[in-house]
Each structure stands twice: as structure tokens, then as C-alpha cells.
Amino acid sequence: MFKQKQLLLGMAFMLGLTPAMVSxxxxxxxxxxxxxxxxxxxxxxxxxxxxxxxxxxxxxxxxxxxxxxxxxxxxxxxxxxxxxxxxxxxxxxxxxxxxxxxxxxxxxxxxxxxxxxxxxxxxxxRARPIMYVKGRVNPSELSTYEALADSKWKRRICIRSSSNIYNQSLIASMISANGEKATENWAKKFVKNFARPPKGGDRDQIKGAASGQCDIAVANTYYLAGMLNSKDKKQRSAANKVAVFWPNQNGRGAHVNxxxxxxxxxxxxxxxxxxxxxxxxxxxxxxxxxxxxxxxxxxxxxxMSSTLLSWGKFKADNLNLVNLGTLNPKAVMLMDRSGWK
Amino acid sequence: MSAQLKVKNVSVAYDGPPVVNDVSFSLDAGKIGCLLGPSGCGKTSLLRAIAGFEPLVAGEIILHGKKVSVVGDTVPPEIRQIGMVFQDFALFPHLSVKQNIAFGMRGKAKAIIAKRIDDLLELMGLKEFGEQYPHELSGGQQQRVALARAMAPKPEILLLDEPFSSMDAELREQLAYDIRGVLKQDGITAILVTHDQIEAFAMADEIGVIGEGRLRQWDVAYELYHRPADIMVSEFIGLGVMVSGLVLENRQISLPFDGTIGPAPFSCEAGCTVKVLLRPDDIIHDDTSPLTLEIEDRAFRGAEFLYTLKIPNGGKILCLVQSHHDHKIGEKIGVRLDVQHLTSFPEVDCAACDLSQCKSHPTQG
Amino acid sequence: MEKAPKTNRSKLSGNWWSVGTSAMAAIFSIPVLVVLGFLFVPAGEIWSHLVDTVLKDYVLNSLSLMLGVALGSLLLGVGTAWLASMCSFTGRGIFEWMLLLPLAIPAYIIAYTYTGMLDFSGPVQSALREAYGWGYGDYWFPEIRSLWGAALMLSLVLYPYVYLLTRAAFLNQSLCVLDVSRTLGNGVWRSFFTVALPLARPSIVAGLSLALMETLADYGTVQYFGVSTFTTGIFRTWYGLDNAPAAAQLSAMLLMFVLILIMLEKNSRKKSRYHNTSQRHQAINRIPLKGWKNFAAVLYCGVAVLFGFLLPAGQLVIWTFTISEESIDGAFFDLIYHTLLLGGLASFFALLFALFLGYGQRLHNNPIVRLSVRLSGMGYAVPGTVVAVGVIIPFAWLDNTLDGWMRSQFDYSTGLILSGSLFALLFAYLVRFLAVSLQTVEAGLGRIKPSMDEAGRSLGYSPNEVLRFIHLPMLRGSLLTALLLVFVDVLKELPATLILRPFNFNTLAVRAYELAADERLADAAPASLAIVAVGIIPVILLSYSITRSRQSK
Structure with missing residues (x-):
């Protein structure tokens, strides 16, 4: 079964395929x-x-x-x-x-x-704006990330798990702008507005909004772009139901990484x-x-591509990106405390 | 004749008190020895020590002049040149009968192997089965293949571990005789382990009775039966019961239901009680005898009845009677004692006895 | 005394096995130990935070998930194993191997496909809405992306472990025992519960423990379904909180779960040493099922195959040929070649080491060897990424130490020899999957009576020769099973492959993952389908070999 010869052959084979030293x-x-x-x-x-x-x-x-x-x-x-x-x-x-x-x-x-x-x-x-369902939400109702904690959005928001880096960065940017205390208070209210326990990826949030589970999704733009350009008819039609809203345009700008x-x-x-x-x-x-x-x-x-152009110009948050890294652990703990699964 | 196997003061233990304790014996070349004893007595451990599967904690084993086991050094089984037949035969299911038999003969010339296989198949009466696989054979056939496989390399000694335990009772004795014939024909030295004395008597030249890890007696069958070395051997070998007797002033033993039957062991003083071995053939049914005993139980054995009789002090004895004497349970029948070989031992609680002396010197009438 | 020198040699060989198994166990426990080494690094105040907020979720969810998978895989695995091995019904021969097929589908992929099918926007719910004119909130539909959904997904792909080992046990059971039970007046079904099932228990538990260890190590499914378990917790703590010591400490807690599992499993096996006493196996007289019983049997097995394999594979086929922008092109053959190469090498070496450990344990069954063998199998329940990190750290250390020494002594740099090589990756696979082959080999060895070894020894064969000439031929079925199970596992393995592979070296799993992680599920379909296709072949071989090994006995 395992003659030595075969064993050596196997080893040689293995080492021969070992491009450890590529210099x-x-x-x-x-x-x-x-x-x-x-x-x-x-x-x-x-x-x-x-x-x-x-x-x-x-x-x-x-x-x-x-x-x-x-x-x-x-x-x-x-x-x-x-x-x-x-x-x-x-x-x-x-x-x-x-x-x-x-x-x-x-x-x-x-x-x-x-x-x-x-x-x-x-x-x-990579921008993370607010996306809303056309017809069900009037863009004039939207203003900032902070405003999403308002009780009028109760059970109307889809967003993915706090294990995800995009959300962690978003919260880090808010801590940087508003301080930890204020952000935590905001998060506690924000979580109450979730239409469903967080699950799936960003596309799933957009699909959830398109299918009527919620009215607002927070997602990165390139997922929406991917859906709009998908070969799958269903994805395209879902993506076409939502529109991008750039938040905090009168303040620090939309969150980008x-x-x-x-x-x-x-x-x-x-x-x-x-x-x-x-x-x-x-x-x-x-x-x-x-x-x-x-x-x-x-x-x-x-x-830029026509898809990107269609969402218009926006003002990006100009915080020092280093903060996203340093504040990340704080952001995760804050989300843990606020019950953001 | 030189001793093929010498076992000297051997003890075997598994994390605890020894299961084989200070056993010594030797077996001459060509002889068939047997280790006989109740299950759990240590006989299999001793056999495995001889095979080299168990290390020794004391003593040594010498096989064909070579020290194969001493404390701390055990020659592994594969270079001892032994043959072993296992209780479950342990035939290799992936090999045919011929391949099983050839397994231990590698390295020998093909022609020699083929010849040996043919001879063994012939000897075992398995000529037509050479190409079959173990699961296609009956139990008895598997047993003979296992024996042939163990014998094939002409081992220094053949070890058989309860080889008949999975056989039908009536087959056992016949197989034992058959195999004895085969071994003798090949001049093989062998040791058999069994708990069945019929098997032992049928097959072995010499028998060692093992009880609680100790070798009680190493002897021929006749001596074991008629001159057992201690109570354990007496009770284990043959039918019979131990009956208490009293040592009289004249050093004769008196039984509660009959007169004196012979001299007591040396060291047992008058007034002591002793245990006397009474075998069924020591009790003769005699309607004219003044001694009558009540039948408590009976077993029909074809030619004879084996009656269990009540004796006055509450014990019982066995009596073998020709089967036309058909007595009912509860009847009283006349018997007399005819003890050819008086075997008696001092009772353990006999304060006056020097037990160690008594034990090794049972009286023989 | 001409044979005296041989005595020494043989004694040495005995020691060699003992030392060898311990050494091997030590080597294969390095990654786990490295991770556990972080236990001694203070993790700061993070623990009070974890205890206050998420730890309860991790524990409860992990336990619930294990309970769910245990129930699910027992329900699907044991009954089908009994039907496929002991009964005869329509299509039994086909079900016998089809029931194994879900093994070829990675858990995270089945999770994606079911989400695609059952999601609010998926075809099932859309059809319902269309048919009844419902809108959102008008009706209740079970949410697949939930704890119970994750348990269901994992059960669907993990039940084959239970099925496989239980079926082997049923096939190996002496029919005499069953017959005895039936002559004692027990009906067939009563005999199943009172005799066959208890006799097969060690195998059932062995299969179950494999399934549960996989469950504990699963990341892809629970992460996607938003269920926080130990595994997701480990990554969240490590990546999100940037706290490696705390992540390692969570891993240590996970390992405690595993140890408990292993102990339970060992315990159940200890109670019955289960070599068959009967030498003879008759051909199985399968119990014929007629009428509604036949229908029920087909339905039961059909459900397992349909939901565990046909539906998800069908979804992959549909995605591949309709909306995927990926195509199966020439580069695909490279992926398949790499995948086969890794699977082949890893399963071969895993088998080799499992044999060494299993046989070493048989020869020298002392506490040290037993412990060594248990330790070697621990990696199975550790998430692949954790194993990978446990491999990277010691390998890089070794390489750098050697390099430093060579530089100082000979002014020559050896660079990294092991890190970033296939060797490191294979090592990680062995750490991860040795338990699988070990489990199989041990079960196989357990069925060979010790007297076989002794017969071989008494006929002049050394322990190594006994292994070669007696055990290996007798174990053929188990060896093949071990080989194929590891092969299929490596096929599906992702996280360790991702981190440890050399430059420009991709596998099917990596390709499937990269697209799926980018939420392009349909585009991930061709690669997933290829994994399934490559996995089916060994799975069918496996089923065939088991049936055959039974027949040749």
C-alpha cells in the first residue's frame, strides 16, 4: 500500500510544486x-x-x-x-x-x-449610502444616517449583521464625528427600527427592500451596481425599485471607505x-x-460608468481614514451593547 | 530425552496481584502437555507467556534450550518458532485455506510449501477444501485448518488455546483424539489449554492443574484422579464430594455414616476433622448393606444412574448404580464404601494441623 | 542464544511505535496548541464585555445548532441506513448510493442555494404571492436564514456521515443476532429498536460526532444566516475587535465542547467492544416492503436525496446555465487539477498517519498513546482559519529561525522553506481532517479481533508485517472509506486553503467562495457545481466499495 518508493515519489512531487521561493x-x-x-x-x-x-x-x-x-x-x-x-x-x-x-x-x-x-x-x-424604495419613501424624508434612528422608521430598515466590516466602519466614522456616547444612544434606537434580524449580505438588504420587507436599505453602492448590470432579470428588477440617497450632504458627507x-x-x-x-x-x-x-x-x-453617474455627485466624509482602523474595536463593542446582531 | 520446554518459577501479572504465580514445570520433546483449570485460573495467561505475548514478572521460560522469556526481556512471539491455535481459530478471512496454511512458511521453496500443504490437507482430511475461504467451512473444518496452519512451519512447540470450546460436546472428545493422533504422527511437542478434563484426558500425556494462578499438580491423568495433590485438584478432577471425617486416637479416619476408612494424614492429630474425597465409584450399591441413605436426586446416564444421597451430618455423596436399579427420589437404598485410593486432607480450621505439611502429603490408602 | 540480537531490535520497534505515535500527535497538535498558547496572553477587559453582551448567544446558539443537527442527521441518517441495508423496496439500489451524495455539497453552498429558492424574492415565495395575490406581511413563511434553517442546512449535508457509518455497522452486524431476536418473538421493527440499533450505536455515535464537529467548525453557513455562534464570535473578536488573545480564548472554549463530544463518543464505544463473534455472514435476506410501506420507504429516502442533493444541485445547474457570467473554460481544468492534487495527497497522507496512529494504539494501548491519538483528531472541530493561523505561526518561526542561523553561520539566506508551500497547506489539511480517517481506521481496526494479530505473530510475522499482510487486506473497505471521506472534505475545504496556498494556486472551493463572498451567488454556481461533480465520483466509489466489502466477507 505505501511502499517507500511511492512515498518518496509523493514527497518529491509535493516539493516540486512548492513555489515558496519566488524571487x-x-x-x-x-x-x-x-x-x-x-x-x-x-x-x-x-x-x-x-x-x-x-x-x-x-x-x-x-x-x-x-x-x-x-x-x-x-x-x-x-x-x-x-x-x-x-x-x-x-x-x-x-x-x-x-x-x-x-x-x-x-x-x-x-x-x-x-x-x-x-x-x-x-x-x-466604496460608498455606503442610504437606499430607499421608490414610491414608498420620499427622498425629502431622508437626511442623515443619524436621522434613521427616528421612530418613524420603525420596522422599515434593512441592514446586515454587525459582524460585517462595512457596518463597523460606518459606526467608527460616526463615533469619530459624534462621540461614543451619542453614537451608542443612536444605535440603540436605530436597532429598534430594523425590519428583521440582520442576515445575508448587502444585496440581500436591497432585495429585501425591493420585495417589500423594508423601505430602506443601507448598502454599498457597488452591490447595487452589480445587481443593475446582472444577467438575472429578477436582480435587475429588484435593483430598479430602489434609489440611492446620499446622506449628510450638509454635514461631513456620506460614509466612504x-x-x-x-x-x-x-x-x-x-x-x-x-x-x-x-x-x-x-x-x-x-x-x-x-x-x-x-x-x-x-x-x-x-x-465614470453610466451607472455611477446616474446616482449623481456626492460629498464624501473627509474624516481621517486612519480613524476607521483605530475606532473599529470600539465600534464592534458598541454594536454588541446596543443589541445589533 | 531432553526437555523441550522449561517453565521456571514463572509469574505473570497485569497491574495487580499475579494471575500466574510461581509456576514451574517442564515438558519433554514430542509430549503433549495440558494446562487444565477452571476459567479465570490463569492458564491462558501462562500459555500466552509461553507464546511471548505476555512478559514475566518473575521466573524464566526456556524453549528448546534458549531462554526466551526472563524478567524484562521477552523474545517476541514471531521469532520463537511457536505455533498457536486460537479459541476462535483466527483464520484470515481474506485468504483461502491453502493461503492460510502457507502463511507461516514464507521464505521456503515453493515446492516444499506446496508439498507441506498437500500433506497437511491430507492429514486433516481437507483435500477438497484447499481453494475455499474460511467462511465457507464448518466449525470443525475451520478448526482443522487452524491446526494445519499452526503446524505448517514445524514449530518448536504448538500451543492450543481452548481449541475445542466452540465445538459440539460430542465432537470434542473425538476431535481431541484425532488431533492427538496427528500431533503424535508429526512428533510435535504441544501444550493444550482447556477447562474440560475429558479433552485433557483424551489428548494429553501430562496434565497440570491450575487453580488461582498456581500450578497445583503436574502429573499423568491417572495420578490426578486417584492421587490429587490438594482439595482443589480433588474437587476439580472427576466427580466426587469432600466429606468431613474425624481423626480417631488410632489415627484412623471415621466418617459420620460409616466406620473408619483408613489412616489420616501424618500431621493430623486425633480429634481433628479432615476432608475425605469420596468418588461415585467408591460407593457401591448393595441392598444387603446395613447402611441405607435417602436418595435426594438422580440423573439417568444410560447405562447408569447417578444418585445423590443424603448423609447424616447434612452433606451428600454421589453413587453410580447400574440403570436397572431404578429407585425413586426419597427412597432409601443400601450402600457400602469401597475406597481403593483414600484421599484426605486436613480441614483448614484444624488448629492442630501443620497445614503446609498436610497439603503436600495427602494420605494415600 | 543465537536470536538474542533480534530481541533488542523488536523491543526497539515497540518503543518506536510508542514514541512515534506520541511524536506524531505532538506535531499534529501544534497548531491547536499554538492557538491555545494565546490563552496566556491577557485579553484585557474584553471578556467582561463579551460576557455582558454576546457570549450567552454564542453558547446558546452553538448548543442549539448542535442539538438541531444531531436530531436532523439522526433522523435522516439512521432510518435511511436501516432501509437501504436491511429492507428491499423500489429503487433501493439507487438510493443506497444517492443517499451519500449530499456529502459532496459544501454546507455554505447549500445555504446559498436554499436562500435563493426560499427567500422572500425567491421563486417559491414569488409563486405563492402570485398565486394568491398576497403581499409582504400577508402570510407567514418560515425564514430559512435563521438558527433552525442553519441546523437544517447542516443536517442535510452532514447526515451522510451518520448514514455511512451506521449502514456499515448494519451490514457488518451478525444476522444471527437479529434472527435470535426475531425468534424470541420480536417483530422486525421491534428488533430494529431493541437489537440492531443498540448494536450499531458506536457507529451511529461516531458518525454523529463527525457531523457535530463539522457543525462546530462551520463558518460559512452561520455567518451568512446571521446566527452568532462560537465560530462567528471568534472571527468577530479577532477581526472586528482586533483582539487575537480573546479570539483564541473563545477557540479554547470551543475546544472544550469538542473534548466533551470526544469523551462522550469514546465512552459509548468503550461499553461495547464490537468485533463480531460470529465468523459467518450469510447473504442478507432483505425484508421486503410492500404497499404503503414500500411507498413510505421511497418517500423517506427520497426526501433526504431530494432536499440534500437534487434541489440544491439543480439550482446550481440552473444558475450555471442561465444567469452565471462565469463559464467553464480552460482555466477550470487547472482548478480541477489543483483540487484533485490536494485532495489526493491529503487523503493519502491522512490515511497513512491514521493507520500509524490507529495501529500504534492497538499495539501499545497505554494512556499516553490513547491521549496522543485523541489529540491528533482535535483539529477537526477547529475552524479552518484558526488552524491555518496555528500553522502559519510555527512554520514561519521555524523558517525564520533556520534562516537566521544560516545567515549568521554561513552568510546564506534560506528564506522561507515551508511557509507558503504546499507542504504547509497539506499539513493544515492533516491537522483538520486526520480525525476523519482516524475515526474510520479505528472503527475498522476495532472490527479485527486481536487473535488475528496474535495468529500472525505466532506464524513468524513482526507487528509491522502483521499490519501489512493481515490488517491492510482485511481493512480494504475502511481504508478506501477513509481515503474518500478526507478527499471529499479537502475538496470542500476553504479557509485554510485560502490562506496557506502558494502564489497563483487556486482551487474550485476558492473560486466558488470568492464569487459567493462577493454576493454573486449565481456566478459561483459553475465552480460549486464542479466541486459537486468532482465529489460525486469518490462518493459513488465509496458506496460501491462498502457493498462489495460486505459481499466478499
Whole structure:
């Protein structure tokens, strides 16, 4: 059954397939929290233009961060890509990133979307506005996130679980703006307005609103974009029933988070890595990024898709994104206390 | 003839008091020995120690001149050159009869193996079954395959662990004789473990009776029956009951229902009570005898009745009577004692007796 | 005394097994121990927060979920196993293997498909609304995304463990025992409850404990259904609260659940050492079911197959061919190849180590070996991500230490040798799934009477040769079962694969997950369907091998 010869053969096979050491040659290694489908085509384009091979491993941001931390100076990763500024900040505090400066990036990315000391650069914006069912809610009834705690919304709001990072970031931004005490009071009332216990993803909230379970959904725009452009007729018709409302336009602006990239401390292909990040900030890449993902380009002035344009311009919350990372634990505990499942 | 197996002061224990305690015996080449005793007496543990499955806590085992077990060092079973037949036969279900028999003979030339298999199948009367699988055979056939498999490599010694326990009662004795024949024909030294004395008598040259972990007596069957070494052996071997008797001034033993029957053990002083072994064949039915005893129970055995008779002090004795003497329960019949081999032991609570002496020197009338 | 040297060698080999099993157990417990190591890192005031707010939910929900899955998988698994092995009814031969098929569907995927079907906006409710002209709130419809829904989903895909092991037990039961019961005046059904069921109990409990450990480790389903359990709690604490020590401490609590489970299971097995006493198995005379009984049997098995496999697989097929923007292209073959490679290697090595541990335990059944074997199987109930982190930390440490030493001694950098290699990933799989093959191998070994070993030894075979020439051939069915179960598990495994895989190395599960996590369920369908398709083959093989092993006995 298990002769030694076969065993050795198996081992050799295994080790032969062990690309642990990818260093020499024109390469750059990427740890990405962005899903392969949503980044690979862009990377392929980069490779074909520059001849630099991009090695990719995707995963959940925290796990990748843990991996990076454990591997230390020998980590093969050159770039850490995350879909949330909080995680970029965590990576910076964990000491696994290094600062770098690039004129191209400085010009391309507005200062509020990048780390002041150059540890990371934002690449796209993910906005989390309020969505309402056309006909059942008059946009004039809506104003701010804060106003959603009003009792007139009782049993009318769909929002996903507090385990989700988008909600955690949203609450972190509110703590940053209004303080912890006020936000907790708000959350307690807000939770009472839920139409159903939180479950499912953002699309499920939009579907819930469209099907009449609730009148308001809080969701990220790119999910709505995905539904609008879906091949599935039902998804399209559900998405068409709701409209986007940009809250807090007279105040701090709608909540946004950024996806972005950092250069790792252990980067062995530093030059190539910087080149890749610069490439991702080019208008053409930014356009693809925005279109493919339904996100807003971080670079101003990039042409947007008709779907994004249809929702109109909005003012984004200009708080320091680092706060999203530092206040995240506080936000989770606050939601725990307020009974937000 | 040199001893093929020597067991010297062997003790075996599993986390606790020894289950085999200071056992010694030896067995000559070509002889068939038997370890006989009630279940749980330690006989199987002793056999497994000889096989090398159990380490010793005291003593040593010498097989064919080689020390195979001493305290702290046990030659593993696979290099002892033993053969073993298991209670459940342990035939390999994935191998045919022939493959089972060949299993222990690897390394030998093909022709030799084939010849040996044929010989054994012939010997066992299994010629037509060589290609069949164990589950296709009857119990008796499986048993013979197991024996053939154990004998095939010509082991130094063959160990049989209750090999007949799953057989029908009437088959056992016949099988035991058959197998004895086979072993003798091959000149194999063997040890059988059993709780059935009929099997032991039918098969073994020498028998060791084991009780509570100790070897009580190592002897031929006749001696075990007629000259048992202690009360345990007396009670275990053959039919019979122990009856209390009183030692008189003249050192004769007197029974409560009959006169004196013979001398008491050496050290038992007058006034002590002793236990006397009375076997059914010691009690003769005699209508003319003045001694009559009431029948408490009876068992029909074809040629004979085995009567259980009440004796005056509340005990009972057994009496074997030809079956045309058909007496009812409750009747009184006349009997007389005819004790050819008087076996008696001092009673345990006999203060005047030196027990250790008594035990090893039962009186023999 | 010419054989004296051999004595020593054999004694050494005995020690080798003992030391070997302990060493192996130690190695496979490293990831779990690393995680438990965080127990000694103070977690701050977070615990009073957890106790005040969410801990009660975690405990209650986890317990309720286990209870639900236990009921569900017993209900679906035991009855179908009895019907498929002991009765004859219409389509029995087909049901016999189809009942195993749900094993090929990952729990989170079945959860997505049922949500798609039963959701408010799904086809079922839409049809109801259309038919009766209802609107939202006009009618009551069970909410699938709930605790009971999660228990149902998990039961539907986990009952095959119970079915598989229970059926094997029924098939192996000596029919004599059943016959005896029936001659004693017990009817067939009474005999089932009074004799067959108690005899099969160790196998039922073994299957159930596998199902429950999977339940505890499940993340995808409960997360999607919004049910807070220990697993979701661990991630929330780790990611959301950024508090790794507290997350590890929650993991430790989870492990206590597992230990209790393992102890219960061991206990139930101890009471009956269940090698068959009878050597002979007759061909099974299946009890023929006629009329309504036949109908009921078909319905019972049909329900399990329909809801556990046909409906969800059908939904995947529909998504794949109607609305998915993904297509099955050339890149798919790479995914399938990677998936098969990992599954093949992992199941082979898991079997190898399980045999080593199981046989070591048989040879040297002392407390240390027993404990070692139990420890090696703990990883099964630990969520994959936690195992992965437990693998990353020690591997990276080892690599970096070696690298540092080489640099200082020889001025040569070895970099990371193990981390980021397939080796690390395979190791994580073994930690995670060793319990599955161990369970199967142990059950198989338990059915071989000790006298078989001794017969082999007395015929001149060393313990290792006994394993090779007696046990392996006799265990063929169990070995295949172990191999295939781990294979199917690896096929479905996601979190550890995600973190530990090397660069540019994708599997079907990763592909399916990435799209599903992006809430593009329909787009995830082709990859999910491929997992199911690849998984079906071993599942059918498995069923075939069990039937055959019974026949050849």
C-alpha cells in the first residue's frame, strides 16, 4: 500500500510544486484581499505591458496580515492590497509596511485617501449610502444616517449583521464625528427600527427592500451596481425599485471607505511593486477598477460608468481614514451593547 | 530425552496481584502437555507467556534450550518458532485455506510449501477444501485448518488455546483424539489449554492443574484422579464430594455414616476433622448393606444412574448404580464404601494441623 | 542464544511505535496548541464585555445548532441506513448510493442555494404571492436564514456521515443476532429498536460526532444566516475587535465542547467492544416492503436525496446555465487539477498517519498513546482559519529561525522553506481532517479481533508485517472509506486553503467562495457545481466499495 518508493515519489512531487521561493527575475508578489476576479485582468494588463510577472494570492485581509506578520523579513510578499483603510492602518501599526514616495501617486491620489507618511495609498472609494424604495419613501424624508434612528422608521430598515466590516466602519466614522456616547444612544434606537434580524449580505438588504420587507436599505453602492448590470432579470428588477440617497450632504458627507495598497517591509521587488501601485492609479486602470467593481475611482477626474453617474455627485466624509482602523474595536463593542446582531 | 520446554518459577501479572504465580514445570520433546483449570485460573495467561505475548514478572521460560522469556526481556512471539491455535481459530478471512496454511512458511521453496500443504490437507482430511475461504467451512473444518496452519512451519512447540470450546460436546472428545493422533504422527511437542478434563484426558500425556494462578499438580491423568495433590485438584478432577471425617486416637479416619476408612494424614492429630474425597465409584450399591441413605436426586446416564444421597451430618455423596436399579427420589437404598485410593486432607480450621505439611502429603490408602 | 540480537531490535520497534505515535500527535497538535498558547496572553477587559453582551448567544446558539443537527442527521441518517441495508423496496439500489451524495455539497453552498429558492424574492415565495395575490406581511413563511434553517442546512449535508457509518455497522452486524431476536418473538421493527440499533450505536455515535464537529467548525453557513455562534464570535473578536488573545480564548472554549463530544463518543464505544463473534455472514435476506410501506420507504429516502442533493444541485445547474457570467473554460481544468492534487495527497497522507496512529494504539494501548491519538483528531472541530493561523505561526518561526542561523553561520539566506508551500497547506489539511480517517481506521481496526494479530505473530510475522499482510487486506473497505471521506472534505475545504496556498494556486472551493463572498451567488454556481461533480465520483466509489466489502466477507 505505501511502499517507500511511492512515498518518496509523493514527497518529491509535493516539493516540486512548492513555489515558496519566488524571487529572482522580473516579478512582483501580491497579497490581495481583493478577489481574484476583480483584480487579475488588471494585473495581466500590467504584466503584458511591463513584462513583470505578478504572483497573486488572495484571502481575507486579517489572515493575510497575520501571514505577513508571521513570515517577517522573509515574507515573499511585496504588496498588501486591502479593501478597507482600517486594515491598511493595522498593517502599518503592525510594522509590516514601509513608506515610499512617488510623485505619480502623490499627484493621482488626493491626500485624504493616502497615508500621510506614505505607508499606503488608496485606490478606490466604496460608498455606503442610504437606499430607499421608490414610491414608498420620499427622498425629502431622508437626511442623515443619524436621522434613521427616528421612530418613524420603525420596522422599515434593512441592514446586515454587525459582524460585517462595512457596518463597523460606518459606526467608527460616526463615533469619530459624534462621540461614543451619542453614537451608542443612536444605535440603540436605530436597532429598534430594523425590519428583521440582520442576515445575508448587502444585496440581500436591497432585495429585501425591493420585495417589500423594508423601505430602506443601507448598502454599498457597488452591490447595487452589480445587481443593475446582472444577467438575472429578477436582480435587475429588484435593483430598479430602489434609489440611492446620499446622506449628510450638509454635514461631513456620506460614509466612504477606501481600498488601497501598501508596500511591505520585506519587499524584495520594491521597484516593481511601486511600479504596479502606480499603474493601478493610472486613469485607465482607475476607470476599469471603477467600472468592474462599481466603486468610485480614488483619482479625481476619471470618467465614470453610466451607472455611477446616474446616482449623481456626492460629498464624501473627509474624516481621517486612519480613524476607521483605530475606532473599529470600539465600534464592534458598541454594536454588541446596543443589541445589533 | 531432553526437555523441550522449561517453565521456571514463572509469574505473570497485569497491574495487580499475579494471575500466574510461581509456576514451574517442564515438558519433554514430542509430549503433549495440558494446562487444565477452571476459567479465570490463569492458564491462558501462562500459555500466552509461553507464546511471548505476555512478559514475566518473575521466573524464566526456556524453549528448546534458549531462554526466551526472563524478567524484562521477552523474545517476541514471531521469532520463537511457536505455533498457536486460537479459541476462535483466527483464520484470515481474506485468504483461502491453502493461503492460510502457507502463511507461516514464507521464505521456503515453493515446492516444499506446496508439498507441506498437500500433506497437511491430507492429514486433516481437507483435500477438497484447499481453494475455499474460511467462511465457507464448518466449525470443525475451520478448526482443522487452524491446526494445519499452526503446524505448517514445524514449530518448536504448538500451543492450543481452548481449541475445542466452540465445538459440539460430542465432537470434542473425538476431535481431541484425532488431533492427538496427528500431533503424535508429526512428533510435535504441544501444550493444550482447556477447562474440560475429558479433552485433557483424551489428548494429553501430562496434565497440570491450575487453580488461582498456581500450578497445583503436574502429573499423568491417572495420578490426578486417584492421587490429587490438594482439595482443589480433588474437587476439580472427576466427580466426587469432600466429606468431613474425624481423626480417631488410632489415627484412623471415621466418617459420620460409616466406620473408619483408613489412616489420616501424618500431621493430623486425633480429634481433628479432615476432608475425605469420596468418588461415585467408591460407593457401591448393595441392598444387603446395613447402611441405607435417602436418595435426594438422580440423573439417568444410560447405562447408569447417578444418585445423590443424603448423609447424616447434612452433606451428600454421589453413587453410580447400574440403570436397572431404578429407585425413586426419597427412597432409601443400601450402600457400602469401597475406597481403593483414600484421599484426605486436613480441614483448614484444624488448629492442630501443620497445614503446609498436610497439603503436600495427602494420605494415600 | 543465537536470536538474542533480534530481541533488542523488536523491543526497539515497540518503543518506536510508542514514541512515534506520541511524536506524531505532538506535531499534529501544534497548531491547536499554538492557538491555545494565546490563552496566556491577557485579553484585557474584553471578556467582561463579551460576557455582558454576546457570549450567552454564542453558547446558546452553538448548543442549539448542535442539538438541531444531531436530531436532523439522526433522523435522516439512521432510518435511511436501516432501509437501504436491511429492507428491499423500489429503487433501493439507487438510493443506497444517492443517499451519500449530499456529502459532496459544501454546507455554505447549500445555504446559498436554499436562500435563493426560499427567500422572500425567491421563486417559491414569488409563486405563492402570485398565486394568491398576497403581499409582504400577508402570510407567514418560515425564514430559512435563521438558527433552525442553519441546523437544517447542516443536517442535510452532514447526515451522510451518520448514514455511512451506521449502514456499515448494519451490514457488518451478525444476522444471527437479529434472527435470535426475531425468534424470541420480536417483530422486525421491534428488533430494529431493541437489537440492531443498540448494536450499531458506536457507529451511529461516531458518525454523529463527525457531523457535530463539522457543525462546530462551520463558518460559512452561520455567518451568512446571521446566527452568532462560537465560530462567528471568534472571527468577530479577532477581526472586528482586533483582539487575537480573546479570539483564541473563545477557540479554547470551543475546544472544550469538542473534548466533551470526544469523551462522550469514546465512552459509548468503550461499553461495547464490537468485533463480531460470529465468523459467518450469510447473504442478507432483505425484508421486503410492500404497499404503503414500500411507498413510505421511497418517500423517506427520497426526501433526504431530494432536499440534500437534487434541489440544491439543480439550482446550481440552473444558475450555471442561465444567469452565471462565469463559464467553464480552460482555466477550470487547472482548478480541477489543483483540487484533485490536494485532495489526493491529503487523503493519502491522512490515511497513512491514521493507520500509524490507529495501529500504534492497538499495539501499545497505554494512556499516553490513547491521549496522543485523541489529540491528533482535535483539529477537526477547529475552524479552518484558526488552524491555518496555528500553522502559519510555527512554520514561519521555524523558517525564520533556520534562516537566521544560516545567515549568521554561513552568510546564506534560506528564506522561507515551508511557509507558503504546499507542504504547509497539506499539513493544515492533516491537522483538520486526520480525525476523519482516524475515526474510520479505528472503527475498522476495532472490527479485527486481536487473535488475528496474535495468529500472525505466532506464524513468524513482526507487528509491522502483521499490519501489512493481515490488517491492510482485511481493512480494504475502511481504508478506501477513509481515503474518500478526507478527499471529499479537502475538496470542500476553504479557509485554510485560502490562506496557506502558494502564489497563483487556486482551487474550485476558492473560486466558488470568492464569487459567493462577493454576493454573486449565481456566478459561483459553475465552480460549486464542479466541486459537486468532482465529489460525486469518490462518493459513488465509496458506496460501491462498502457493498462489495460486505459481499466478499
Amino acid at each position: 529572482a527575475g522580473q516579478e512582483v508578489n501580491l497579497y490581495s484581499a481583493r478577489k481574484e476576479k476583480l483584480i487579475k485582468p488588471l494585473l495581466d494588463k500590467f504584466s503584458s505591458r511591463t513584462g513583470i510577472k505578478v504572483n497573486l494570492v488572495t484571502g481575507k485581509a486579517d489572515a493575510l496580515l497575520k501571514k505577513l506578520q508571521s513570515e517577517g523579513i522573509n515574507s515573499p510578499a511585496d504588496i498588501l492590497l486591502t479593501t478597507d483603510a482600517g486594515r491598511l492602518h493595522r498593517a502599518k501599526s503592525a510594522g509590516v509596511t514601509q513608506p515610499f514616495f512617488s510623485d505619480k501617486l502623490k499627484k493621482a491620489i488626493p491626500s485624504q485617501y493616502r497615508d500621510a507618511s506614505g505607508h499606503w495609498y488608496g485606490l478606490s472609494l 477606501v481600498s488601497g495598497a501598501a508596500l511591505t517591509k520585506s519587499a524584495k521587488n520594491r521597484h516593481n511593486a511601486v511600479k504596479l501601485i502606480e499603474f493601478l492609479a493610472e486613469p485607465e486602470s482607475q476607470l476599469w477598477y471603477a467600472q468592474k467593481n462599481g466603486e468610485y475611482p480614488a483619482r479625481p477626474g476619471v470618467k
